Each structure stands twice: as structure tokens, then as C-alpha cells.
Amino acid sequence: MSEPTTLHPVNDDAMRALFLDARTARSFADAPISDAELHRIHELTMLGPTSMNLQSLRIVFVRAGEAKDRLLTHVADGNKEKAASAPVNAILAADIDFHDSLHITNPHSPNARDSFADVERRTNMARNQAWLAAGYFMMAVRALGYAVGPMGGFKASALDADFFSESSWRSICVVNIGKPGENPWRERAPRLSFEQSALIL
Numbered sequence: 001m002s003e004p005t006t007l008h009p010v011n012d013d014a015m016r017a018l019f020l021d022a023r024t025a026r027s028f029a030d031a032p033i034s035d036a037e038l039h040r041i042h043e044l045t046m047l048g049p050t051s052m053n054l055q056s057l058r059i060v061f062v063r064a065g066e067a068k069d070r071l072l073t074h075v076a077d078g079n080k081e082k083a084a085s086a087p088v089n090a091i092l093a094a095d096i097d098f099h100d101s102l103h104i105t106n107p108h109s110p111n112a113r114d115s116f117a118d119v120e121r122r123t124n125m126a127r128n129q130a131w132l133a134a135g136y137f138m139m140a141v142r143a144l145g146y147a148v149g150p151m152g153g154f155k156a157s158a159l160d161a162d163f164f165s166e167s168s169w170r171s172i173c174v175v176n177i178g179k180p181g182e183n184p185w186r187e188r189a190p191r192l193s194f195e196q197s198a199l200i201l
């Protein structure tokens with residue numbers, strides 16, 4: 001892994017791919033994503049900063065097959081068609097037991113694990129930091145030239161019972177990823193202006 005070099009703004013192509021032209025896709029083309037690209041998406045996602053470097057996000061990449069059929073049963077009716085069309089659906093989850101890896105992810109604080117004995121505190125931290133990393137995940141997908149279609153519309157408790165009954169992972173979001181299909185975009189909804197949503201003090 002390289003050390004940080006001089007920082008500079010990304011070029012216009014990158015700015016378009018990451019922000020200006022990037023849209024939420026509502027249908028996907030029948031174009032594959034390789035395992036190497038999924039590994040790269042994961043690698044880029046995990047580089048984003050999290051509190052104490054705790055890295056509570058977990059990702060299950062689901063391709064066509066038995067697992068996808070099961071996943072689709074947990075997705076809201078209004079989301080089924082778009083989820084079905086994507087070559088990969090990523091189940092993003094928070095690992096409630098992320099503290100068991102803190103000796104690896106935060107070697108500078110040997111006693112860090114002890115501060116997460118309380119399950120409620122740990123669960124909140126796990127979910128908050130997984131959501132933060134979910135943003136990095138979507139930007140990583142876009143950086144590789146694919147579109148994302150995030151979905152909160154799914155039955156989390158049923159999905160967790162199906163996919164995570166034996167683990168400490170808990171789903172937070174499902175993200176469809178792939179190249180855009182037919183009529184993939186809705187009209188862009190307005191964004192709040194600087195005056196409506198920011199301050200410089």
C-alpha cells in the first residue's frame with residue numbers, strides 16, 4: 001500500500017463519474033462485474049476513515065443463483081424488478097462484534113475492546129460506522145465505472161434470519177450495482193442549496 005502523496009483535485013472525468021453525472025440507477029444492463037472488481041470495490045471501501053478505524057461494515061456480494069432468489073423474497077415489491085435486473089446485489093451489514101477485530105484494526109489502543117462491552121453502545125457504533133462506510137462503498141462502485149441503486153426497502157429482520165442467523169452481522173442496506181439498463185434514471189430531484197443546508201462561521 002502506498003503512502004500519501006501530494007494532494008490535488010481529481011480531474012473532470014473523475015468528478016463527473018463520482019458526483020456530477022452519477023445517478024441512482026433503477027434498472028441494470030446484463031453486463032457482468034468480475035470478482036476482481038468486487039475485490040477492488042471492497043478494498044477501496046475499507047480505506048475510508050471510520051471511528052477508531054473500527055471498520056464495522058461487512059459486505060455480501062450476491063450474484064444470480066439460489067442466494068439471489070432468497071434475497072429477492074426479502075425485498076419490497078416496489079424494488080424487486082430493479083434488484084432482479086442487477087448483476088450483483090450487495091448486502092451491506094454492520095458487524096455488532098467488530099470489537100473482536102480491534103486488536104488488528106486499532107493496534108495503537110490495546111485496551112480499545114474493553115470500551116465496547118455494552119451491547120447497546122456497540123450496536124449503535126457498529127451501525128453508525130457501517131453507514132459511513134456505506135457511503136464510501138457507493139463512491140467506490142462509481143469510481144470503477146458502475147452505477148449504484150441503494151435500497152432501504154427490504155425486510156431486514158427476515159433477511160438477517162435468512163443470511164446471518166449464525167453471525168453477528170446485521171443488514172443495513174442492499175445496493176444494486178452494475179451498468180445502467182433501459183430508462184435507468186428518474187429526473188434528478190432538487191438538492192438543498194448552500195444557504196438551506198450549510199454555514200460558514
Ligand SMILES: Cc1cc2nc3c(=O)[nH]c(=O)nc-3n(C[C@H](O)[C@H](O)[C@H](O)COP(=O)(O)O)c2cc1C
Binds near residue numbers: 150154
Ligand atoms: C439508504 C438509501 C435507501 C434507499 N432506498 C431506496 C428504495 O428502497 N427504493 C428506491 O427506489 N430508491 C431508494 N433509494 C434511492 C434514493 O431515492 C436516491 O438515491 C435519491 O433520490 C437520489 O437520486 P439520484 O442519485 O438519482 O439523484 C435509497 C437511497 C439510499 C441512499
